[in-house]
Amino acid sequence: MLKLNNVHQKFEIGTVNEKHVLCGIDLHINEGDFVTIIGSNGAGKSTMLNAITGTNMITEGTIIIDGNDVTKEPEYKRAKYIGRVFQDPRMGTASDMSIEENLAIAYRRGKPRTLKWGISHKEREEYKNLLAELDLGLDTRLKDKTRFLSGGQRQALTLLMASFHHPKLLLLDEHTAALDPKTAARVLELTVKLVEENKLTAMMVTHNMRDALRIGNRLIMLHKGRIILDISGEEKKKLNVPDLLEMFKKASGEEMNNDRMQLS
């Protein structure tokens, strides 16, 4: 489904600030995989997702999504394969536009935008039902601008938008990190439900070790732009947090350092 071959990402090339953030990532993800990603601050987790989406063009290597080489494709062309939820709840929606307008935009992800009416009556009914399922009181607020929503409501809405039309890939970048624990748990639960019901292929960066172990069928650890650990299936199920920390120490020669990382 997704293949990263020897992906390198450098920033500010040729200046004193040159940064080599991804140093040869090789990663093959199969259809239906749910991969959790952990690593220290600045390990390159977000940068890896930005390389996949085309937010940043990579300096070396190839990226193949569903058999298509997208390495040179701009972000907007890759969007048809990818649903995405960002860490910052404000990033996922246009805050001056209404809930239904945002949904309608996402409903047309990857399609040409025409002079047809932006939203149809039929869609509106469908959105109402989908929002009612979220049970966050959004189904009666279709015309409200998303700026008036709470962080949790926005992330839930963004998740719904990202999962429209069964994207080939769902990318989640610490999408519960900005939420209070109760809301975070709720959004995470919704995430797992959406991925399982729609049999999506997903990658989720998380700062919570337990979630990383509990959720998904595969776990990847990133360190200084390299994948230093890749565990899946039965092996992953048997792991606990201390095991993981020990493995990190052995693979990297350092202690895990992430100020947001929750060890328990």
Add this chain to the structure above:
Amino acid sequence: MNVILGAFAQGLLWAVMAIGVYITYRILDIADLTAEGCFTLGAGITCKLITSGCDPFVSTLAALIGGLLAGLVTGLLHTKLKIPALLAGILTMTGLWSVNLRIMGRSNIAILRETSLITMLMEGGLSKNMAAIVSGAALTVVVIAFLWWFFNTELGYSLRATGNNINMIKAQGVNTDTSIILGVMLGNGLIALSSSLVSQFNGFADISMGMGTIVIGLASVIIGEVVFGRRSILNSLIAVALGSVLYRIIIAIVLRLGMNSNDMKLISSILLVIALCLPAAREQVSKVLKNSLRKGGSTNA
């Protein structure tokens, strides 16, 4: 009373210009100075064509096309050459000065004795002010109706989202370069359309008549939205048009208080400063300015 009627007429003639500024400033979130050169461009094209014996309708339509092209240049400079929007606008504006002189052939063209849309209405029995009000109001209503429809289409949604959250709309598969170019074209097309009508009312085009356009446009947008609200696109469009009228009425009152017409530019700047000091406007302005100074397309998450 006549003063107020005159202000009302001016406000309606300039309303479409304010709506053009609204599109770049509010919808796309960039400060576009193309407006200044574009305003002269629209008037220059129209007056030149009218003096050459062209039909007033065709001459007005030609102004619209000229404005669209000016916007296209700025849009391309910003998106394809990655020049910050503010500088891209300045470049086009400066270049337009020479283009306008070429089109006009000299720095001032009078059409006082020619047939224009305004004289056509006056022949129908209207006073000059009434002719301005009728033509200005008709154009404004058509433009608002068109934009209300457009901003509610799929394409219109993507334009609005491009100004509002460019990262989000890219992730939804929209080519934001196209959205920006389209928006800047639309804004400048409307500015030229408005100036075409203004020149037919004034009976002349002058090379420096565009000076201050952006200040007047921004003042109308901000005054309109503060007074008449911005709950929806339609609300904003109507508010901006009314803001343009209100702006002219304020100017008329200030002139009555003893300022003379040479003080106009100073007055309009001061008026905008006052409008900008309103807390609601302040935050928005710094946001737009930051966005306009950013290189085109370089918006990384």
